[in-house]
Amino acid sequence: MNLEALRAPLSKDLRPLSVFLIDKGVAHQISEQQGEQVVWVMDRESAVLVRAFYERFLAGELEIGAIAGESRAQDRPAHPKAFLPVTLLLIVASIIGAGLTSLSPELSSVLSYYQLTAVDNGYLLSEAPGQYWRWFTPVFLHFGFLHITFNALWVWELGRRIEFQQGSLWLLLLTVAVGVASNLAQVWYTPGQLFGGMSGVIYGYLGYIVVWQRFAPVPAYELPKGIVIFMLAWLFICMVGFTEMVGLGAIANAAHLGGLVSGIVVAVAAIVLRTLTAR
Template sequence: MAEEALRAPLSQDLRSLSLFLSEHGYRHHISELQGEQVLWVESPEIAERVRHHYRQFLSGELPQFSPQATSLKGASRNVLVSPVTLVLVVLSIAGAGLTAFSLEGSSLLSYYSIEPVQQGYLLSAMPGEYWRLFTPVFLHYGLLHLTFNALWVWELGRRIEFQHGSLSLLVITLALGIGSNLAQVWYTPGQLFGGMSGVIYGYLGYIVVWQWLLPTPAFALPKGIVIFMLAWLVICMAGFTELLGLGAIANAAHLGGLAMGLLAAGLTLFWRRVALGR
């Protein structure tokens, strides 16, 4: 999004306008620049239409922001505008089913091939099967693991998809998944692991950096969520989850995903600045 559509005072509440634009398919984001709110869109043609709607907004012709009135409509719209996020959640549910009921399916998605032997399982690296670099993200071990990850994928992934598009989310997810998986393999070679947690921490890092450097409503996470996620990362690294009987945690995947998310945000912001010629 490289076209400036309008500027407004910081004191002006643009939520009604932003909601109207979202409902009518206008991809946009709002940032603070030089003491003003700046609304960005994709092209000069869209910018002109948005300026028309802004005049309607100023004259009171647009409906006013109401969370209660728009919650049901917003829920259905989120499904329609977040197809990649939805697919990731569905694939995670399928992966959890494979983990619970199909050793062959788990073996196909795991980083290592799993072969049952007399006294347990034999894990083997499979050169040339490159999908294994990513697909462990869909494996989930238990209902709690699946529920926790699916909720965070939906909460964070759809924000990125709404703001930057489905293709961007897909590319970012692939990079985060591969990066976090390789970090875990490097740290604990020869051990099974799985789950979307590394990707989720990557989403978190990506969103936090963007919101810090280029604020936009879609990335406005409550501070409590960020604090909770980082606190949970520390708790897991300290080993308290094992003491509580929740099992081992893929801490390297969490850290690797977070680092990849920070890097991805930095690179995309740099590319945006280059594209804008700033």
């Protein structure tokens, strides 16, 4: 933010204007300088928009207060009592997938990327041409109580924020896109190995929220820095093989990284599209 859009006296409450600008996708910052409030933007076009909105507000042509009230209602942090059908459906489906995994490999084969065929010494994994649902459904497989518990908690913590802020359909589309990307990344990196879990999707949620909050901040996407640092640190720890060294088993690191990258890409694309359509 290096371009000054306008100055206003300290007595003027610019919070409603700020909420309105966020709603319109105009990235900005407000600071105090030489006894005045200064609104900073990224480019000249945004500066022109900010001045135009402010002048209309001063002239009584724009009811920023009413619009800001609506925006605050839309941008409030996700509340546990909100109805979040997709978030809940993902958790329930993951619990069912964990149950299938624990009961028998044959049942989990319905959701896994590879088909499992019983042989004398175990199971043979083979690809299933044309069964494209397998690109996504491994996200519901979970191996053990800790695996499903950990992932369900993070789906609830991150997924509900996205569904609350941007709607159930958007969360569903984002989940499918990130799930497919993370699964195919894992298949490419370690072909012929059984894998599963929502971890790749969860890292996709993380990347999406962090990028969105950086360029188009909303209260629902305010994550404590400790959470972001912990998850990125855990990603690094897993990638260097620490979990295998201490006997916790192999981790689908490519799925984690693929999910994170794809979540970032979707967020950038969504923000750019929103900015273009708002002009």
